[in-house]
Amino acid sequence: MRTPVFFALWVGIAAAVLALAFATGNDYVFFAGYVVMQYVVLSTAWNILGGYCGYVNFGSAAFFALGAYSTVAIYKFTSENDLYGLPIPVLMLIGGAVSGVVGFGMGYLTLRLRGAFFAIATLALAVVLQTLVVNWDYVGGSRGAYVVRPEEFAPLGNYIRYLFLIMMLLAVAAITVARMIEHSRLGYGFATIRDDELAAEASGVPTLRLKLIATTISGALMGMAGAPFPYYIGYLQPSSTFGLDYAVNSIAMPLIGGTTSWVGPLIGAVLLGSLQQIATVTISSAVNLLIVGCLLVGFVIVAPNGIVGLVHKYWQRKPDDFVGRRRVETDSPEAVP
């Protein structure tokens, strides 16, 4: 399937989902749906660096938060100077740019480190960024920041419906980008980095450059997901925005869904995200994270290739037929001597 066709198909699916949401007549669906779509973007973004390249990023929250705080900074500037507020898509681009640049910078500092050290460094970076933001009074510091959400967005009605639509379109864009990468030379390069970086270099793959591309794209997408967040939540606090909850979700969802293709993060985010929304409403939000933690540990032990991997095994189809990719992650003991 050619990329434009893929994109059009998913825009169509998004339109159908939107129509369904309208049909329920309940605005809460939009609030919950926004979070799920947000996680689709975050998981897909994480997976580009984590699943495709094999580099685990614990600092997803930082990129997300940077996008959010860019919006806060711009909001303060425009409202204090009586300027017209910037539209959400523009804020997304700015948030994406900021996070993309930071992603590039982080990559430059840390990508020479081997696996575990890289992961820890990402965590460290996230905390440093959080501390910087907490101490930046312009965006409210530890007191937090308020952003006033407009009441309505004609012709959709409640503003939240607009936010949901935007986030859904971003999700479609994210999976399209992920799929484009998979089917391109870049995707092959990423896979060699994951499989054996030394052999990749020996085969002529510019591993550092590719890793930088991955961190930049990943960071940018996360920043774009974070940009509308202040309008969604109304009151932004560093401790929760930079929270480890985003990190665990953006890792758990691809791992549970399956890390080898764009399908995994989508499935993981939709399933786990919806589950969490239901749990938050019916039980409590703490149980939420317990579920995520248990599922993460469970899947990682029992089904290392995620739901996609399980489906492969049970249907015994070649990966070519199922998701159009030529690769399958090995789950048997290393046969290489």
Added chain:
Amino acid sequence: MSDRPQVQDLLQVQNLGKRFGGFVALENISLSVPAGERLGLIGPNGSGKSTLVNCICGTLRNEQGVVRFDGRRLDGLEAHRRTHLGLARSFQLPRPFVSMSLLDNIRIPLLYTVAARGTHHGAREIEERCFDLLREVGLDAKARRMPRDLTQVEMRKLELVRAMAAEPKLLIADEAMAGLTHSEVEEILSLLVRLNEHGVTVILIEHIMRAVMSFSRRLVVLVSGKKIADGSPDDVMRNPEVERAYLGQ
């Protein structure tokens, strides 16, 4: 002799030294390889052969000495750039890309090395070329299989043909024949000879004496990180120091 660099030498190693902490892995290694050469590199286990290869190819950084390839210094150049310049190697323990088919394993050097040299091939051409390469080592039937489905021999062949796919000027084959049967060794050997006849300079690192002696036009012996002999196979094997290194004291 062969220590003095000649203008037409493809690979020149001058006074190369490498240590790991306090351990001296390589000391004052000098080596010149003219284009088209069939060089054998031998030495007891732990003598530094693979370390030398790693330094030449950029996987490790040497503290002392200079490596020149095709006239240019390789100081600090990343491994992938050296491959682009035409320097390829196979690994002693095969390192296939385990999550992709054999075909895709071969595709990687074509996509990233051959393409980097400017020639642009379409997807169909690349796929054909991959099949051709696999056919050279008899692996075309298993083109769509995964590395984990391969036998030991096939794994080593894959390792070698992946290095060949980078269309190198110089190929370093690091113990490509370990553990193979007589006829399998012959297969690999004839492959390397064919490669050399097509203009590829080959450095063969091996323990299988018979293979090294029949293949090499020149032999270099490494013992405990130092080069102790460099010359024609017959001369080198008559060298008393070499005898001592192999028969022990």
Added chain:
Amino acid sequence: MIFSYDLLINAIVSGILIGGFYAAVTCGVSISFGILDIVNIAHPAFIILGSYTAYIVNTTYGFDPILTAIVMLPLFYALGAGIYQVYYVSFEKYGQESLRGLAFFFGILFITEVSLVLYFGVDYRYVDAAYIGPAWHFGLLDIPLRILVPFLVSLLLIAVLQTILTRTFIGRAIMAVSQDQLALRLLGVNPIRIKRIAFGISIATASLAGAFLIIIQPVEPSVGREYIGRVFAICVLGGMGSLPGTVIAAMLIGIVESLTATFYGPSWAPAVSFGFLLLTLAVRPAGLMGR
């Protein structure tokens, strides 16, 4: 910024004392990450578990937290051994420990923290003991006993650990298992068993570290998160597996954090250890006394 020698000296001494405690917190990771190469990012969660264990026993029976922790050592050891077994069977055997292992421990971190929240809530908990409250005064120095006592016991813990690692057979086997598993097997020692013992010891130290923590400050489940970076920063800075290095690095970080908090404000303190970590990784991954 109000500068006075009084403040400076107290900040430095305070840093050293806290540093001793940090060393106790980190020594477990020095073993699991520094020696065994297992990225146990959940270590702080076990420490918090240790804190809550001490809390329960202290509020129910009034027992001293440190003594409680010592009694609990076998329990935590067993927990560690069990977790390692799962880790080994699921990941290490297959060489999948990089992504999956990390995710595994990350999941455990969350499960532990959230379980504690569900059971105890998010209120701060603290313990009662004779040495919590009084402070010693030496001239310019003000040393609260609740920091001094853990400091002293921490150093004792490290000394005991170092002795075990260097003088006993098991200890030396642990040091060897990271370098040469084959040699161990040839000696008739099962490396997996050694690693299991080592990991058990690592988690056992968390029991004590947890007791120290809740003596020094009130604890609630998410307190562990601040320690994730600190612990790995100290481990890396201290040379990955060198206990003396860990102590020095811990004190260094303690001092720098203390000075930062005193003269620039506590909101900058988290950036210190994490910034240190980044710097160390960028410049000298082998740490101060690295292998």
